[in-house]
Amino acid sequence: MNILKIADKTFTSRLFTGTGKFGSSSQMEEALLASGSELVTVALKRVDVQNQEDDILQHLAHPQFNLLPNTSGVRNAKEAVFAAQLAREALETNWLKLEIHPDPKYLLPDPIETLRAAEELVKLGFVVLPYIHADPVLCKRLEEVGTAAVMPLGSPIGSNSGLQTREFLKIIIQQSNVPVVVDAGIGAPSHAAEAMELGADAVLVNTAIAVSPNPVQMAKAFKMAIEAGRMAYEAKLAPVGSVAVASSPLTAFLDEF
Amino acid sequence: MGFNDIFEQHNWDKVKQSIYAKTGADVERALAKPTRDLEDFKALISPAAMPYLEQMATLSQQLTQKRFGKTLQMYIPLYLSNECQNICTYCGFSLDNPMRRITLNDEQILNEIAVIKSYGYDHVLLVTGEANKTVGVDYFKNALQLIRKHFSHISMEVQPLDQEDYEELMPLGLNTVLVYQETYHQEDYKKHHPKGKKSNFQYRIETPDRLGKAGIHKIGLGVLIGLEDWRTDSFFTALHLNYLEKKYWKTKYSISFPRLRPFSGGLPPKVEMNDRELVQLICAYRIFNEEVELSLSTRESHTFRNNAIKLGITSISAGSKTDPGGYASQEHALEQFEISDERTPAEILSMIRSQGYEAIWKDWDASLS
Numbered sequence: 001m002n003i004l005k006i007a008d009k010t011f012t013s014r015l016f017t018g019t020g021k022f023g024s025s026s027q028m029e030e031a032l033l034a035s036g037s038e039l040v041t042v043a044l045k046r047v048d049v050q051n052q053e054d055d056i057l058q059h060l061a062h063p064q065f066n067l068l069p070n071t072s073g074v075r076n077a078k079e080a081v082f083a084a085q086l087a088r089e090a091l092e093t094n095w096l097k098l099e100i101h102p103d104p105k106y107l108l109p110d111p112i113e114t115l116r117a118a119e120e121l122v123k124l125g126f127v128v129l130p131y132i133h134a135d136p137v138l139c140k141r142l143e144e145v146g147t148a149a150v151m152p153l154g155s156p157i158g159s160n161s162g163l164q165t166r167e168f169l170k171i172i173i174q175q176s177n178v179p180v181v182v183d184a185g186i187g188a189p190s191h192a193a194e195a196m197e198l199g200a201d202a203v204l205v206n207t208a209i210a211v212s213p214n215p216v217q218m219a220k221a222f223k224m225a226i227e228a229g230r231m232a233y234e235a236k237l238a239p240v241g242s243v244a245v246a247s248s249p250l251t252a253f254l255d256e257f
Numbered sequence: 258m259g260f261n262d263i264f265e266q267h268n269w270d271k272v273k274q275s276i277y278a279k280t281g282a283d284v285e286r287a288l289a290k291p292t293r294d295l296e297d298f299k300a301l302i303s304p305a306a307m308p309y310l311e312q313m314a315t316l317s318q319q320l321t322q323k324r325f326g327k328t329l330q331m332y333i334p335l336y337l338s339n340e341c342q343n344i345c346t347y348c349g350f351s352l353d354n355p356m357r358r359i360t361l362n363d364e365q366i367l368n369e370i371a372v373i374k375s376y377g378y379d380h381v382l383l384v385t386g387e388a389n390k391t392v393g394v395d396y397f398k399n400a401l402q403l404i405r406k407h408f409s410h411i412s413m414e415v416q417p418l419d420q421e422d423y424e425e426l427m428p429l430g431l432n433t434v435l436v437y438q439e440t441y442h443q444e445d446y447k448k449h450h451p452k453g454k455k456s457n458f459q460y461r462i463e464t465p466d467r468l469g470k471a472g473i474h475k476i477g478l479g480v481l482i483g484l485e486d487w488r489t490d491s492f493f494t495a496l497h498l499n500y501l502e503k504k505y506w507k508t509k510y511s512i513s514f515p516r517l518r519p520f521s522g523g524l525p526p527k528v529e530m531n532d533r534e535l536v537q538l539i540c541a542y543r544i545f546n547e548e549v550e551l552s553l554s555t556r557e558s559h560t561f562r563n564n565a566i567k568l569g570i571t572s573i574s575a576g577s578k579t580d581p582g583g584y585a586s587q588e589h590a591l592e593q594f595e596i597s598d599e600r601t602p603a604e605i606l607s608m609i610r611s612q613g614y615e616a617i618w619k620d621w622d623a624s625l626s
Contacts (some may be wrong), residue, residue, distance in 0.1 A: 021326020023613045045409075045622045048379075073621065075507060083622070104509040105502060105548045158324055211322045 001230050004201055006179050007095075007127040007148040009066060013038045014196065015226045016068070016181060018206025019056060020046070022215065029059040031209055035219035041068040041097050041204065044083050049090035057091075068129065070097035076110070077117035084121055096121060097151070099131040107157045111138050115145065122146035131183050134165035139172045139180075150176060151204065153184035154195065158207045160187025163194055173199045189225030196229025197237060259466040260500050261459060267496070269442055272299075273489040279303035288312060293545050298495050301541035302488045310537055317540035317569040320547045327614045330550075330572035332380040332412065333373055333602070336581040337361050337400060339593065341386025343453030345439075347481065347517055347526075349579075349593045350386040352453065359581045360391055363403060368585035370407050376576055376602040379619040380410040382435070384579075384593075387416035387455060394422045398429060405430035410621040412477070416454065417464040423471035432621065435477030436464045437513065441493035442485040449484055465497065469505030476501065476510055477552070482535075483517030483526030491538055495545060511550035511572070512542055518556050518594040532561055536568060543569035555598045562598050563608055575605035 004011040017037040022028035032040060040060060048054045060067065069087035074080045077100065084096050098121065100114050101107045109132050121128050127148045132138055134152035142150055152172055155161035162185060163169060173180050179201035186192050192203045205222055212218035279300040287297035288309065300306060306313065338360035341350040349356070361369065373381060383400065385392045397415065404411060412433035413426075423434065440446050443458055450456045465476050478497055480490040491514075498510055514535065517526040530538075535557075542551055553562060553570045555577045566573065578584050580592040600608070609616045 021322075021328060022615065023327035024610065024615050045620055046617070048619055086622075102507045105506070160323065207323065207326070210326050 001227070001234060004179065006129075006201075009039075009095075011038050011202070012036075013223070013226075014202040014230055015192070015222055016041065016183075016202055016204040017209065017219075018204065019043075019060070020206055021210035025055050025059040027215055028056075028210070029062075031215035031219040032060075032065065033062065034216045034223070035209065036223045038064050038066055039068050039202075040065045041070045041206075042091075043070050043072040044087045044090075045073045047090070049086070066095070067091050067093055068095050068097050069093065070099055070131075072099055072101075074100055075102040075113075076100065077113040077120065080113070080117040081120055081124070084117075084126060085124070088126070094125055095127045095129070097129050097131060098147075109133060109153070111135060114138075115141055118142055118147050119145040129181065134168035134172060136168060136171040136175055139176060143176065143178050147178060149179040149181050149201070151181045151183040154182050154191065155185030157184040159185050160208055161185050162187060162191040163198075166198070169195070169200070170198060189221045192222055193225040193229035193232075196226055197232050199233055202226075259463045260497055261462055263496065263500055264441070264462060264493070267493070269489060272492055273486055275299060276303050276488050276492060279305045281305050281308070284309050288316065288544070295492070295495060295499065295545075298541060298545040299492055301544055302491055302538060306537060306541070307533070310533065310540070313540040313544060314536065314568050317543040318567055320543055321569045321571065324547050325571045328617050329566055329570070329609055329614055330380065330617050330620055331378060331575065331602075332382050332410075332552075332572060333376065333378045333574050334382045334384050334414075334554075334577050334579065335366075335369055335373060335404075336384045336579055336583065336593070337366065337396075338385040338388065338392045339581050340388035340391055341453075342389070343387050343455040344451050345455065346449045346451075347484065360385075360388075360396075361581050363399070365582055365585070366400060366403050369582065370404060372584035374407060377606075377618055378602070379408055380412070380621070381408045382412040382414060382574070384413075385415045387453065389416065389454070394418065394425065397426055401426060401429040401431060409619050412475070414477075417461055418467075420467040420471050423468055423473060427471065427473065431473075433475035433477065433511075434468050434473055435479075435511075435513070436461070436468070437477075437479040437481060437515070438462060438494070438497070439481045440484040441480065441490055441497075445485050465501055466504075469501060469508055473508060475550075476505075476508055477513060478510065479513040479515060481515055481517060482530050483528055486528060487530050487534070487538070491541075495542070498546065498549065509550070511552050513552045513554065514538055515554060515556055518597065535561070536565065539565060539569045555596045556594065558597045559600065563612075566609065566614065567612060573605070575600060576602040 013036045015037050016039040019042045069091050071080045071083045074083050080100050100110045102110050114130050118128050118130050129149045131151045139150045155164040181202045182195040182200045183204040186205050187208045195203050209215050209218045276299045283300035284306045287300045339350045340358045344352050410432050411430050414435040446458050468476050550571045552572045554574050
């Protein structure tokens with residue numbers, strides 16, 4: 001399978017993971033190790049950056065895990081830029097999952113503030129991965145301001161509803177010059193496989209693994225599904241509905257000349 | 258236009274009647290729907306839902322884990338003062354209750370903080386009575402400045418304030434305000450609050466509107482269970498929640514369901530709510546609203562809390578003292594109510610872990626406010 005490259009990093013695993021909602025930090029660690037994930041997002045608001053022995057960070061201290069700090073909790077571009085700078089300093093990475101959701105109920109991203117913040121953060125030297133609606137125009141606008149990838153949502157975060165935005169994801173994937181990571185709403189390995197078959201470069205999964213009664217096994221299932229989906233994409237899927245056509249009523253006349 | 262306009266379109270007796278008229282079929286329909294409205298909520302809190310309690314609990318647990326994972330947010334109250342100019346028939350701080358009154362000074366506040374921090378807390382809930390002259394906005398400003406650097410999340414449960422007051426306190430670190438209506442039964446509210454500023458029902462019911470306009474991060478709602486029919490009161494809480502979520506969509510919401518606890522000199526509750534009914538109410542709120550935070554204090558017993566954390570609760574306190582200075586001082590002032598679950602934070606933590614849940618101490622960053 002092709003190696004995925006985002007900014008200066010390469011990834012053999014196309015499964016990015018989250019760190020919330022697990023029953024314990026050790027359970028999170030085991031599941032993430034089993035997932036093979038190499039990019040792990042962690043909320044700045046959950047870690048105690050003053051504390052060298054922060055429980056979450058200690059359990060993520062493995063060489064294969066690249067940390068992707070996220071700005072969960074911020075409500076506008078100004079707060080996001082501030083949080084990003086704190087995260088960069090505390091976690092010693094310029095990678096950032098930019099998420100701005102002023103709406104705490106459905107946690108839907110604010111496209112206007114996200115574009116504003118992305119533009120500024122890129123100028124400040126961040127590798128920006130913005131979490132956004134599956135809006136093809138917004139994705140192009142973000143690409144233009146220099147984001148390293150785009151992260152459109154499959155369905156509302158935590159909903160486990162799969163790729164409800166499928167038609168828009170297809171356009172985004174077709175049009176994008178930066179990697180497309182489907183984030184949010186992926187509730188089952190089959191959803192993840194579908195995203196990969198569509199040509200997404202990676203997916204980000206959290207709730208479906210964390211909330212499973214067996215997070216380790218579910219993490220493995222996602223790993224396999226994503227590998228299968230990517231392999232199928234690279235091997236080229238058979239076009240849907242390509243059955244032999246017995247007669248050609250519209251073009252048969254050509255043979256009569 | 259505020260919530261009061263919507264409130265006035267509802268008649269207490271009619272609402273009550275319609276809740277008690279709900280049938281098993283209404284409950285089944287509510288359970289089968291993908292999302293539920295206020296009529297479904299009525300069915301879920303009605304007596305007709307009791308035979309469906311296990312089914313409700315299963316659904317409530319699933320929905321809670323989907324949204325919040327296997328986690329519980331930890332907070333602890335810090336009582337700053339028990340001075341109060343109100344008479345509330347059910348409260349230990351009531352003006353007519355002869356007791357030693359105390360308002361913590363800077364040194365006493367810092368002593369309390371030291372003890373609370375040693376337990377591991379990062380989210381503190383500041384509580385006072387209502388004594389505007391001694392414990393007003395200036396007192397809160399000073400307290401917030403003292404407290405802010407020690408906690409990443411500060412909540413307050415004090416007298417209702419004006420919008421401008423909230424706007425002044427928020428930049429000093431105030432994230433959340435809890436303001437319980439106590440009861441939405443207007444006539445009974447007057448009976449329970451005969452004297453003091455709190456007797457103004459309108460001002461209290463529109464407090465969440467003022468908070469929403471000020472742009473507060475989180476608002477906590479609730480009624481005091483035991484004053485009036487809890488089902489009807491809970492319907493009005495849900496109505497209030499629905500209204501606020503749509504109007505102040507950038508604000509988060511939490512609900513509490515404090516059951517009246519005894520205090521020295523207090524009246525017994527008018528209405529009793531048993532444990533099964535409290536479970537019913539917790540599950541009904543969750544099934545009605547997947548995103549709202551549900552909070553359970555140390556008013557509830559050891560056994561009840563051990564089990565309730567799996568059914569829909571998302572935040573709990575532990576090791577609480579309800580008398581000002583109670584953490585650091587050996588000399589105990591009069592408390593607001595008696596604690597039921599007296600376990601230490603460490604004991605609660607190990608109980609949470611043994612159930613496969615993780616306690617979350619930090620879920621906000623001071624840099625975000």
